[in-house]
Amino acid sequence: MGGIGFDGRCGLAALCVLLAVSLAAPAAAAPPIPIVRQGAFEAGGAQLREGDKTLSCDHGYVEYQVPARARGLSLFMWHSSSAKVWQNRWDGGEGFQSIFLRRGYPVYLWDGPRVGRGNWGCASYTYKPSIGQDQQNFVAWRLGAKYPEWFPGVQFPTGDAAAWEQATRARYDEFDTSENARLEAHAAAAAIDRIGPSILVTNSNGGLRAMLAALESDNVKAIVAYENPGYVFPADFTGAKPADRFGPVMVEPEVFKKLTRFPIQFVFGDNLDKSSTWSEHAREARKFVDLINARGGKAEILFLPAVGLHGNTHIPFADLNNVAVADQLSAFLRKHHLDERSKGASKRVDQGRP
Amino acid sequence: MGGIGFDGRCGLAALCVLLAVSLAAPAAAAPPIPIVRQGAFEAGGAQLREGDKTLSCDHGYVEYQVPARARGLSLFMWHSSSAKVWQNRWDGGEGFQSIFLRRGYPVYLWDGPRVGRGNWGCASYTYKPSIGQDQQNFVAWRLGAKYPEWFPGVQFPTGDAAAWEQATRARYDEFDTSENARLEAHAAAAAIDRIGPSILVTNSNGGLRAMLAALESDNVKAIVAYENPGYVFPADFTGAKPADRFGPVMVEPEVFKKLTRFPIQFVFGDNLDKSSTWSEHAREARKFVDLINARGGKAEILFLPAVGLHGNTHIPFADLNNVAVADQLSAFLRKHHLDERSKGASKRVDQGRP
Numbered sequence: 001m002g003g004i005g006f007d008g009r010c011g012l013a014a015l016c017v018l019l020a021v022s023l024a025a026p027a028a029a030a031p032p033i034p035i036v037r038q039g040a041f042e043a044g045g046a047q048l049r050e051g052d053k054t055l056s057c058d059h060g061y062v063e064y065q066v067p068a069r070a071r072g073l074s075l076f077m078w079h080s081s082s083a084k085v086w087q088n089r090w091d092g093g094e095g096f097q098s099i100f101l102r103r104g105y106p107v108y109l110w111d112g113p114r115v116g117r118g119n120w121g122c123a124s125y126t127y128k129p130s131i132g133q134d135q136q137n138f139v140a141w142r143l144g145a146k147y148p149e150w151f152p153g154v155q156f157p158t159g160d161a162a163a164w165e166q167a168t169r170a171r172y173d174e175f176d177t178s179e180n181a182r183l184e185a186h187a188a189a190a191a192i193d194r195i196g197p198s199i200l201v202t203n204s205n206g207g208l209r210a211m212l213a214a215l216e217s218d219n220v221k222a223i224v225a226y227e228n229p230g231y232v233f234p235a236d237f238t239g240a241k242p243a244d245r246f247g248p249v250m251v252e253p254e255v256f257k258k259l260t261r262f263p264i265q266f267v268f269g270d271n272l273d274k275s276s277t278w279s280e281h282a283r284e285a286r287k288f289v290d291l292i293n294a295r296g297g298k299a300e301i302l303f304l305p306a307v308g309l310h311g312n313t314h315i316p317f318a319d320l321n322n323v324a325v326a327d328q329l330s331a332f333l334r335k336h337h338l339d340e341r342s343k344g345a346s347k348r349v350d351q352g353r354p
Numbered sequence: 355m356g357g358i359g360f361d362g363r364c365g366l367a368a369l370c371v372l373l374a375v376s377l378a379a380p381a382a383a384a385p386p387i388p389i390v391r392q393g394a395f396e397a398g399g400a401q402l403r404e405g406d407k408t409l410s411c412d413h414g415y416v417e418y419q420v421p422a423r424a425r426g427l428s429l430f431m432w433h434s435s436s437a438k439v440w441q442n443r444w445d446g447g448e449g450f451q452s453i454f455l456r457r458g459y460p461v462y463l464w465d466g467p468r469v470g471r472g473n474w475g476c477a478s479y480t481y482k483p484s485i486g487q488d489q490q491n492f493v494a495w496r497l498g499a500k501y502p503e504w505f506p507g508v509q510f511p512t513g514d515a516a517a518w519e520q521a522t523r524a525r526y527d528e529f530d531t532s533e534n535a536r537l538e539a540h541a542a543a544a545a546i547d548r549i550g551p552s553i554l555v556t557n558s559n560g561g562l563r564a565m566l567a568a569l570e571s572d573n574v575k576a577i578v579a580y581e582n583p584g585y586v587f588p589a590d591f592t593g594a595k596p597a598d599r600f601g602p603v604m605v606e607p608e609v610f611k612k613l614t615r616f617p618i619q620f621v622f623g624d625n626l627d628k629s630s631t632w633s634e635h636a637r638e639a640r641k642f643v644d645l646i647n648a649r650g651g652k653a654e655i656l657f658l659p660a661v662g663l664h665g666n667t668h669i670p671f672a673d674l675n676n677v678a679v680a681d682q683l684s685a686f687l688r689k690h691h692l693d694e695r696s697k698g699a700s701k702r703v704d705q706g707r708p
Contacts, residue, residue: 032422033389035386042519053486054489055486117465119473119481124480127479129402131409165410172474
């Protein structure tokens with residue numbers, strides 16, 4: 001690594017141009033993506049009131065694209081660090097948004113309340129810049145055990161300083177508390193009920209929020225959670241690790257049982273053994289899967305190296321081999337008959353609704 | 355109006371479903387938009403450093419879509435309240451993003467530093483919810499002189515409570531100070547230099563920021579500013595109104611002269627005479643236009659009622675007649691030969707770059 005430690009504003013024009021040129025993606029040979037309908041809407045939220053004055057706030061923001069000849073179920077992509085992780089591979093190639101539009105799914109990108117374009121909250125908060133976050137990203141995203149020492153064979157364009165800069169800038173404030181996870185989940189349930197039957201595709205602690213949303217919406221038809229740290233557990237389970245800002249969230253056993261209604265897949269990348277944190281998160285996933293399956297659910301864990309995919313990071317769907325990672329998602333959807341083109345569920349699309 | 359004053363969370367499921375259904379857009383009869391390439395990137399920014407710890411911050415976020423058989427120049431859409439204003443008409447129909455993709459332009463949506471998805475700043479700030487903002491939006495956006503009394507004939511689906519709720523929620527923190535305008539402009543210049551020759555299409559105080567960006571980038575080929583309040587003026591001009599948070603920004607006369615290099619159009623909606631604030635902003639536009647043209651520039655003001663378009667608001671490109679508003683933009687681009695399909699400027703697109 002190294003070589004991008006510019007100290008000044010990026011307005012240093014020569015450097016910016018250099019970064020821009022080196023980040024250029026190769027020309028796409030694929031045919032155009034046929035977009036029938038796209039746009040955005042806000043969902044959920046509250047209204048503060050004083051007399052006849054109001055503030056509408058704490059909604060989330062949904063950006064949607066519906067391709068031609070769409071499948072019946074939609075993919076609702078729930079990031080943790082920024083919507084950009086769904087939009088491009090780190091080398092500039094297509095992200096899951098475009099890949100799954102090409103595969104016929106309506107795709108929805110979600111910024112929860114107070115996050116990104118949902119940044120119009122009902123409560124005060126103070127943002128503080130955190131120096132060292134770049135180095136923390138590098139380790140937390142399992143690009144390497146220590147910045148800037150890349151894991152051998154990591155699925156990242158390690159020789160491209162601009163790609164690393166783009167990755168570490170792909171952040172916005174996350175508000176990682178259980179309270180905020182519930183706030184986001186609540187607004188997301190409203191969004192999902194507007195969209196119709198959906199598969200929640202999550203990264204990092206988006207997974208916990210998605211499980212909480214599934215407690216509130218019957219339109220959640222599956223969850224595929226990439227690298228999930230926090231879990232919902234039943235109150236009668238005493239084996240969870242102590243709570244931190246990522247959870248777990250404990251719920252009554254009959255509430256927990258709602259998570260047995262649909263398939264859930266947890267996906268983990270490579271080099272888990274190099275991170276005690278991520279090893280622990282994977283152990284919690286195992287506890288969750290065993291609990292859910294013992295109570296009638298359909299949960300599984302996919303370790304990408306076990307199917308021959310090596311070098312994946314915390315954000316596998318943006319990694320260099322993201323098409324192979326997408327193939328695993330397609331296989332999961334096919335296995336559970338979630339990929340069909342024209343069932344009742346697709347009425348929503350035919351009606352021209354976002 | 356009325357009827358949307360729900361006091362609780364929108365998790366009141368029945369109400370949310372009702373809102374969702376009533377907001378449904380009509381089925382699109384148009385053919386699909388053929389998207390050759392789409393994604394996002396961060397641009398500009400700084401890096402804070404303490405020893406070997408860093409934070410990469412104060413970049414902006416660009417979301418891009420390039421259609422098949424694209425024209426040479428790109429449209430860089432610079433909102434003031436939220437990116438959503440470019441994405442949909444208030445009744446759910448297509449916004450300028452989709453309309454101009456259909457007309458062959460690559461479209462870039464910009465969230466400046468600290469704004470929306472660029473919300474990863476280099477400085478601390480505190481967000482405070484502002485009760486009464488809904489009513490302020492209504493008046494400031496010239497939907498009516500007083501909430502909730504719509505102007506007669508206003509180009510808004512006044513009978514649709516959900517549309518108004520969507521509009522007033524289409525906000526995020528704006529950081530309206532001259533200092534922030536310069537910060538945003540600086541990052542935008544880096545974005546525009548990466549994109550290549552571009553037309554800046556702005557709303558509200560995005561216009562001031564665009565003028566400042568044009569001082570830093572030679573790739574600005576035109577500015578079309580919808581309802582612009584703040585201006586750049588030369589230091590030798592003494593006739594500007596006193597500065598407030600929207601400007602003006604005073605620059606040296608030789609710097610000001612840079613704004614004579616390309617065509618500029620200011621566009622205003624209807625009912626200006628009902629708003630002393632907006633009447634004044636339009637008078638400032640006239641001063642700017644006269645100054646620029648006296649110094650060799652090509653600036654003009656388009657009052658939409660003067661070309662037969664009535665009832666337009668502060669956000670005319672999201673109004674019910676936004677196709678007619680788009681036709682005015684197309685005519686401006688044609689007049690200035692900014693709509694050509696394959697000049698040198700399009701090399702960027704052919705090379706497959708975002």
